[in-house]
Amino acid sequence: MEATTTQLAELVRPFKGQTGATIPVLQAIQTSLGYLPPDSFDVIERELGIPASKAYGVATFYAQFRTKPVGKHLIKVCDGTACHVK
DSSP states (O other), X not given: OOOOHHHHHHHHGGGTTOTTOHHHHHHHHHXXXXXXXXXXXXXXXXXXXXXXXXXXXXHHHSXXXXXXXXXXXXXXXXXXXXXXXX
């Protein structure tokens, strides 16, 4: 699903004026669209005043965020120590 700038702005506006809104706004966009489209970072910068580079840095730092659309079925593989030992 491709989002327009207007749709992205509607998702971001409720977070206007909130401090520490970077992660919640990224979660809201991803919940609605399934991923974070490239335009979302520009909208976040314009609507919230959070630099696009900072929002993108947060999105790429945490594994929970996706910057590319995913397929119909998502497969996750645990590669942590506990799963490796098991």
